[in-house]
Amino acid sequence: MNNLVRALSSVLPGDRISHDEAVLAGYGADSATPPGSMARPSVVVLPSTVEEVLHIVEIADRFRIPVTPQSRSSNIAGMAVPVQGGIVVDLRLMDKILEVNTDAAYAVIEPGVTFHQFARVLREEGFFCHLPTAAGGSSPLGNYLMRPSGNYAAKWDPDPITSLEVVTPRRGIIKTGSASFETAGWRSRYHCFPDLTGLFTCSYGTLGIVTKGAVKIFERGEEERLLLTTFDNLPPAIEYMKRIIRGNLAESVTFWTWGWNMFHEMMRSKSEQIPEAMLKPDQMTPPPGIPFGIASARLNGYREVVQAQERACIRIARDLGGNHLENQEASERYPGCYGYLHDYFVEGVHPKPGEESQIRAGLHLAGCLISAEPSKVIEIERYMRAIAEKEFKPPYFYRVLPYSHAREFFLAFVVYVTGSLIEEREYVQHLKGIYGNLYRELLRRFGGVMFRYRKDPMFFGLTGTYGSLLRDIKGLLDPNNIMNPGMLMF
Numbered sequence: 001m002n003n004l005v006r007a008l009s010s011v012l013p014g015d016r017i018s019h020d021e022a023v024l025a026g027y028g029a030d031s032a033t034p035p036g037s038m039a040r041p042s043v044v045v046l047p048s049t050v051e052e053v054l055h056i057v058e059i060a061d062r063f064r065i066p067v068t069p070q071s072r073s074s075n076i077a078g079m080a081v082p083v084q085g086g087i088v089v090d091l092r093l094m095d096k097i098l099e100v101n102t103d104a105a106y107a108v109i110e111p112g113v114t115f116h117q118f119a120r121v122l123r124e125e126g127f128f129c130h131l132p133t134a135a136g137g138s139s140p141l142g143n144y145l146m147r148p149s150g151n152y153a154a155k156w157d158p159d160p161i162t163s164l165e166v167v168t169p170r171r172g173i174i175k176t177g178s179a180s181f182e183t184a185g186w187r188s189r190y191h192c193f194p195d196l197t198g199l200f201t202c203s204y205g206t207l208g209i210v211t212k213g214a215v216k217i218f219e220r221g222e223e224e225r226l227l228l229t230t231f232d233n234l235p236p237a238i239e240y241m242k243r244i245i246r247g248n249l250a251e252s253v254t255f256w257t258w259g260w261n262m263f264h265e266m267m268r269s270k271s272e273q274i275p276e277a278m279l280k281p282d283q284m285t286p287p288p289g290i291p292f293g294i295a296s297a298r299l300n301g302y303r304e305v306v307q308a309q310e311r312a313c314i315r316i317a318r319d320l321g322g323n324h325l326e327n328q329e330a331s332e333r334y335p336g337c338y339g340y341l342h343d344y345f346v347e348g349v350h351p352k353p354g355e356e357s358q359i360r361a362g363l364h365l366a367g368c369l370i371s372a373e374p375s376k377v378i379e380i381e382r383y384m385r386a387i388a389e390k391e392f393k394p395p396y397f398y399r400v401l402p403y404s405h406a407r408e409f410f411l412a413f414v415v416y417v418t419g420s421l422i423e424e425r426e427y428v429q430h431l432k433g434i435y436g437n438l439y440r441e442l443l444r445r446f447g448g449v450m451f452r453y454r455k456d457p458m459f460f461g462l463t464g465t466y467g468s469l470l471r472d473i474k475g476l477l478d479p480n481n482i483m484n485p486g487m488l489m490f
C-alpha cells in the first residue's frame with residue numbers, strides 16, 4: 001500500500017490522492033448496493049490530464065491492482081462500485097468542453113463534464129445533445145458509453161458517440177473513429193477500417209478509461225413543442241410510437257404509465273410522501289380521472305414542418321383510439337407531470353432534483369431495463385406484469401420508448417421501494433433475486449436483452465464465439481484484468 005501511494009505520488013500532487021477512510025467510504029456503494037455489502041477501495045485518485053490517467057493505469061498494471069473509473073458515479077446499478085477494491089479513478093476534474101463544432105454538429109468533451117454544463121453551453125449555440133432522463137449531474141460521456149435510456153434524440157439513433165480517446169493498460173492511448181488519423185478531426189465514428197468506438201461502449205470500464213469523446217449534437221430549430229397523447233393500454237401506444245418515429249414525425253417519444261406520471265408530480269413537489277392512489281393493489285388500473293398512460297413527444301425544427309408534424313401525430317393517435325391532451329389542460333390537471341415533461345422535452349433540462357432527494361431520503365428505484373423488438377415489448381410487458389402482481393409491492397410502473405426508427409424498443413420497469421434500504425433489506429434482496437433470474441427468461445422467451453446488468457458469467461456465456469473473441473481482445477488490452485474486474489464478463 002505504501003509503495004502504491006508512493007508511486008502514485010510521483011505522478012499526481014498529494015491533494016489529488018486520498019486513502020482517508022472517510023473519503024473511501026463515499027466510493028464504496030451506490031443506491032443499488034444492498035446494506036452491508038459496501039466495497040472497500042484502497043485509494044482514490046483525481047487525475048486532470050490524459051497523461052496522468054496513463055501513468056495511473058501503468059502503475060496499477062505494474063502493481064496488478066484493480067482500477068475502477070468513475071465519470072460522475074451517478075449510475076444506479078452498481079457498475080462503478082469497486083467490488084474488488086483497488087484504485088478508484090474519479091474523473092470529475094476532467095470537465096472541459098474542448099470543442100463545440102456547430103458546423104459539423106459534434107462536440108468534444110471530457111468525462112467529468114455534466115449534462116447541466118453541456119446542455120447549457122449547447123443551448124447558447126442553439127443546439128442540444130442526446131439527453132436521457134438521467135440526473136443532470138451525471139456525465140454525458142459516461143451515460144453515452146452505457147447507452148442512454150429515455151433518449152431525447154431517439155429518432156436518429158441510440159449511438160451518440162463518434163470518436164474516443166481511451167487509455168488502456170497495454171496499448172497506451174488509443175484514438176478511435178476519425179480521430180485515429182492525426183489530421184481527420186473527431187467528426188465521424190466510421191472510416192475505412194473497422195469501428196473500434198463500439199468496442200468501448202457498454203464495456204463499463206473493463207477495457208480502458210475514456211478520457212475524451214466526440215458526441216453528436218443537434219440543432220434546436222425555430223420551434224420546439226411537447227405533444228401529449230393518452231392511451232388506455234400499451235399496444236396502441238406502441239403502434240403510435242412506431243408510426244411517428246418511422247415517419248420522422250418526432251424527435252423522440254416516450255410512453256409513461258400513470259404510476260410514473262404520479263411520480264413526476266411527486267418529484268416536482270419534492271414531496272417524500274407517496275400519494276395513497278399510487279399504493280393501491282391493482283397497479284394496472286389507474287385511479288378515476290387519470291389516463292392509463294401518456295405518450296410525450298418532442299417536436300422541433302422549422303415552424304411549418306412542426307405544425308404539420310403535430311397534426312399528423314394527432315391524427316395517428318386518434319386513428320388508434322388515443323386522445324390528444326392539450327398542453328393547457330395537462331398543465332391544469334397534472335401540473336407536476338406536465339412541468340416535468342415540458343422541462344425535459346421542450347427546454348431540454350433535467351427536471352430531476354426531486355427524485356435525487358427522494359432517493360437520498362431512502363426511496364429506491366429498482367429498475368429493469370429491457371431492449372427488444374416492438375411486438376416482443378408487448379409480450380414482455382404482460383410477463384412483467386404477471387411477475388409484478390405476484391412478487392412486487394406497489395408502487396411499480398414502467399415506461400416504453402423506441403430507438404432508431406423503431407427497430408428497437410426499451411422498456412424500463414421500476415419498482416419503487418418505499419422505506420429505507422435497511423428496513424426493506426429482505427424485500428430488496430428478494431427483488432434482486434428475481435431480477436437475477438429474469439435475464440435468462442427474457443432472452444429465451446422474447447429475445448429481450450437486459451441492459452446495465454451486473455456480472456453474470458452465464459449471461460456472457462450465452463454469446464458464444466462473440467464472447468471468446470472479446471476475451472481475446474481483453475487479453476491484448478488488459479492481460480492482468482485490472483480494469484473494473486468483477487464488473488461484467490471478466
Ligand SMILES: Cc1cc2nc3c(=O)[nH]c(=O)nc-3n(C[C@H](O)[C@H](O)[C@H](O)COP(=O)(O)OP(=O)(O)OC[C@H]3O[C@@H](n4cnc5c(N)ncnc54)[C@H](O)[C@@H]3O)c2cc1C
Pocket residue numbers: 068069070071072073074075076079080091111132133134135138139140141142143144145146147148149150204205206208209210211352355356359484487
Ligand atoms: C436519479 C437518477 C435517475 C437516472 N435516470 C436515468 C435515465 O432515465 N436514463 C439513463 O440512461 N440513466 C439514468 N440514470 C443513470 C445515470 O445517470 C447514468 O448511468 C449515468 O449517466 C452514467 O453515470 P456516470 O457518467 O456518472 O458514470 P459512472 O456511474 O461513473 O460509471 C458508469 C459505468 O461506466 C464506467 N465508466 C464511467 N466513466 C468511464 C470512463 N470515462 N471510461 C471508462 N469507463 C467509464 C464505470 O466504471 C461504470 O462501470 C439515473 C441516475 C440517477 C441518479
